[in-house]
Amino acid sequence: MKTTGLSHICGGALVRKRVEKLVHGGDHTAVVEVDAEVCEHCGERLYSVETVRRMEDIRAKLAMRDTSEFVPIGQTFQVKQEGPTAG
Numbered sequence: 308m309k310t311t312g313l314s315h316i317c318g319g320a321l322v323r324k325r326v327e328k329l330v331h332g333g334d335h336t337a338v339v340e341v342d343a344e345v346c347e348h349c350g351e352r353l354y355s356v357e358t359v360r361r362m363e364d365i366r367a368k369l370a371m372r373d374t375s376e377f378v379p380i381g382q383t384f385q386v387k388q389e390g391p392t393a394g
């Protein structure tokens with residue numbers, strides 16, 4: 308593993324990893340594999356400018372329902388938060 312920097316949050320070492328990122332646009336969600344620098348202590352993720360741009364591009368396409376180049380992998384469901392539990 309290659310250490311690339313330090314977390315801004317906790318000062319832990321950042322490790323370059325391939326991660327799955329959920330990108331939301333309109334009603335749609337896409338799972339995108341991206342490279343990120345991840346802090347193994349607090350989970351902070353840093354993305355490169357190119358990665359952020361790519362995610363924004365995908366978000367815009369989702370919002371416009373321009374999903375022809377994406378592969379459907381199933382439905383995404385929202386689970387409503389349950390009410391406060393007594394106890």
Ligand SMILES: [Zn+2]
Nearest residue numbers: 314317346349
């Ligand atoms: Zn951290």
